[in-house]
Amino acid sequence: xxxxxxxxxxxDAVLGDDGVWTSDVTNLAVYLNxxxxxxxxxxxxxxxxxxxxAIMDAARDLEGEFKLVEPIKxxxxxxxxxxxxQNWCNQYGGTTCKDGAxxxxxxxxxTAPPPGDGVHDPNVEHDxxxxxxxxxxxxxxxxxxxxxxxxxxxxxxxxxxxxxxxFRKAYEKxxxxxxxxYRVLVAQTTKPGEPRMYETDGAKNLADAWTxxxxxxxxxxxxxxxxxxxxxxxxxxxxxxLHDLDSLKEGDEILVTVGGCGAGKxxxxxxxxxxxxxxxxxxxxxxxxxxxxxxxxPWIQREADKRGIKVNYVFxxxxxxxxxxxxxxxxxxRAADPKDGRMVDAKVFxxxxxxxxxxxxxxxxxxxxxxxxxxxxxxxxTKPTKIDGIPKEALTIDRHELADFAASxxxxxxxxHVVRGATMHARIWPKEKGRRR
Amino acid sequence: MTEAxxxxxxxxxxxxxxxxxxxxxxxxxxxxxxxxxxxxxGALIDDDATAEHESxxxxxxxx
Numbered sequence: 001x002x003x004x005x006x007x008x009x010x011x012d013a014v015l016g017d018d019g020v021w022t023s024d025v026t027n028l029a030v031y032l033n034x035x036x037x038x039x040x041x042x043x044x045x046x047x048x049x050x051x052x053x054a055i056m057d058a059a060r061d062l063e064g065e066f067k068l069v070e071p072i073k074x075x076x077x078x079x080x081x082x083x084x085x086q087n088w089c090n091q092y093g094g095t096t097c098k099d100g101a102x103x104x105x106x107x108x109x110x111t112a113p114p115p116g117d118g119v120h121d122p123n124v125e126h127d128x129x130x131x132x133x134x135x136x137x138x139x140x141x142x143x144x145x146x147x148x149x150x151x152x153x154x155x156x157x158x159x160x161x162x163x164x165x166x167f168r169k170a171y172e173k174x175x176x177x178x179x180x181x182y183r184v185l186v187a188q189t190t191k192p193g194e195p196r197m198y199e200t201d202g203a204k205n206l207a208d209a210w211t212x213x214x215x216x217x218x219x220x221x222x223x224x225x226x227x228x229x230x231x232x233x234x235x236x237x238x239x240x241x242l243h244d245l246d247s248l249k250e251g252d253e254i255l256v257t258v259g260g261c262g263a264g265k266x267x268x269x270x271x272x273x274x275x276x277x278x279x280x281x282x283x284x285x286x287x288x289x290x291x292x293x294x295x296x297x298p299w300i301q302r303e304a305d306k307r308g309i310k311v312n313y314v315f316x317x318x319x320x321x322x323x324x325x326x327x328x329x330x331x332x333x334r335a336a337d338p339k340d341g342r343m344v345d346a347k348v349f350x351x352x353x354x355x356x357x358x359x360x361x362x363x364x365x366x367x368x369x370x371x372x373x374x375x376x377x378x379x380x381x382t383k384p385t386k387i388d389g390i391p392k393e394a395l396t397i398d399r400h401e402l403a404d405f406a407a408s409x410x411x412x413x414x415x416x417h418v419v420r421g422a423t424m425h426a427r428i429w430p431k432e433k434g435r436r437r
Numbered sequence: 438m439t440e441a442x443x444x445x446x447x448x449x450x451x452x453x454x455x456x457x458x459x460x461x462x463x464x465x466x467x468x469x470x471x472x473x474x475x476x477x478x479g480a481l482i483d484d485d486a487t488a489e490h491e492s493x494x495x496x497x498x499x500x
Contacts, residue, residue, distance in 0.1 A: 108481050157481070159470065166467040181463035189450075189457055202454055209469035211455030220472040229467070267443040329441040340448040380440075417472070420479030 108427055111161040113152035120151030120231060121429070124293065124351055132362025133298055134355055138348050138429065139227060140200065140234035143295025144302075146242060148175050150231050155428045164228040167207055171232045179239035182206060186240065195255055195279060198241035199287035201342065203233035219341030223421035226342055227428070230291060238296070241286055242303060248283060250308035255282040256300055258360050259316035259380075260353035261290035261344045262323055262331040268316045268384040275376055275386075278312045290352035291344065294359040301363075301373060310372045315360050317387070317394050318380040320353040320402055325409050332410055335418045343421030346406035347399075347429065354399035361390050400432075 113119045122136035129135075136142050141150065150168045153160075171178050182203050190196045204210045209225050212218040248254070255278055257265040265287065269275045279285075288296055297313070304311045324331050335343035344352075367373040379387045403425070410422035438446075458464055474482045 159473065163467045163469050167465060170465040178465075181461070184461060185454060185458055185463065188461070189454055201451070205451070205454045205458045206463060206465050207467045208464050209467050211458060211464060212469075217472055221469055224472065225467075225469060264440050264443070266447060267438075267440045270438075270443070328439075329444055334444055334448075337448070339452070340444070411478070416475040416477055416479045418479070419477075420475055423479060 108157050110155040110427060111158055113154060113156075114161075114165065118149075118151045119154055121154050124355060131298065131366065133359045134293060134295055137291055137293045137295055137355075138345075138351060138425075139230040140289065140292050141231060141238070143292065143297075144299045146238045147235060148172065150235055153228060153231065153428055155430070156228055157427075160225065160228040163207075163209060163225050164231070167229055167232040171235060175235070175239055176243075178206065178236050179243060182236050183240040183243055186244075193280075195282040195285040196244060197255075197285040197287045198237045198244070200230065200234045200237045200289040200291070202287075203236040203240070204229050206233075206236065215338045219335075219338040220417045222341035223335055223343035223417045224424075226421060227345055227348070227424060230289075234289065234292065238299075241284075244284055245303060245307060245309070248307065248309055251310070252284075253278075253282050253310045253312060254300075254304065255279055255285035256297070256311055256313045257285070257287050257316065258294050258297070258313055258356070259290060260318070260320055260323070260356055261349045262334070263290060263316045263318045263320075263353075264323070264329070264380045264384075265314075265316045268378045268380040269314060271384040272376075272378050272386050275314050275378060278314065278374075278376065282312065290356060291348050293351050293355040294357075294363065297360065297363040301367060301370070305372055308372075310374065312374045312376065313360075313364075314376045314378065315364075315390060316378045316380050316384075317357070317391055320349070320397065321405060322381070324349065324406050325413070332414050332418060332422075335421065336415050343418050345425045345428075346410060346422045347403045347425040349406050349422075350397075350399040350403035353394070354397040354402060357390050357394040357397065361395055364389070 120136075120139075120141070122138070122142075124136065124138050125134055126136070127134050133143070135144065139153070141147055149172055152164060152168070156164060182198075185205070186196050186198060186202065204226070207225075207229050209221040210218070210229065212221055245254070257269060259265045259268075269279060286296070286300055288294065301311055322330075325333075327333055331344065331349065334340040364375050368375065377387045377389055379385050379391065407423050407425075410419050414422065476482050
């Protein structure tokens, strides 16, 4: 390294011996003529610290070298060199320094998981039994298990660790009590005639940070503490669901909704008559968090088969690129809304579409002839419509590319607490495990 | 109803869940403290100050 460049308020760029500027803002998509081009990432990263406006100006000024793919996708291609960046710096007010500070969530101080039980840091592509369905998602608990002890996330900050530990200890002290509490909550908030739906996000309402009386604090908590609360909430919801499953009798039916994070599963279900018919027949349901990548399907089927219960899977497909940044209904928009606020990390989001679709497809192929399983597919890309199966494009999503896009789009457009929630993967999971899938 | 409207309704449903959880007295304190100040990147402005702040909050809670 021969120098550093500090960019006001946004982050640092570093000039390497090779004359190439790089930045700690690394999770940014690079598109060359509409194609994802990771080899150009360094060049793009060099100007990203200057902010979205500067990049857009550059795109206009250097038309030909740049190609703006479409407004919703942040960017493009660029070959940057030191002189070019220095000129850019002069124009937009950057200053050079040797000890430049500045930051991203990756720089936050980390805590090690407390000693004792295990750490939850799985290879999200691991399929030990080769059934085509991966075992564990980045967050939550093992797909096939309802554990008494909860694995801890790596690399949390002090505050996140406090929250994770408090919620975890409350669960581990008496898992059945906490699940029972949530079961009562579900029963008391279910409308007459509708199935009792269990969901991981719903169980987060057992944490005071999630239900903080001040709306603005609550929204910030939902954006920044969603990930550390998720493991216990997932375990609570699964345990409560399992308890309630015991209340059904042989021949009863249940509903399972599957799809990526923020795919609009509930909305789609409400607007497709076949899905509404299914819902009307069910007494109980599992509204799976996209975050789990459909890893829970085999667990649900196993538990249903034990009890002679039929499972109706409704998979909702949508375009994750649109669903993330849509100005009316997108994940980022809702996270920035104080009345909502829940923010999912960009890598968790990307896994939920890329791995989740593949997992559900493999599960469907294994169980399509199972008399105790039925499968319905809905396309929510535009108007919710019943379709025959998962669209091919959903099975070829590159999770790394999608995560890059999601993180960059958040960094360029969202308020700080939402950016924090979207990009904490850079600190929690700094090294990716497994092959590209 | 548009999807955006549906999400607004869903946010109200989640709020009701929280209110009912409070009525049922099943809420777990998770010691989150106040939201720490963040810079534009979503990074903590002062990690150490946050830690001290949280320690103070813990002490108050213990008292």
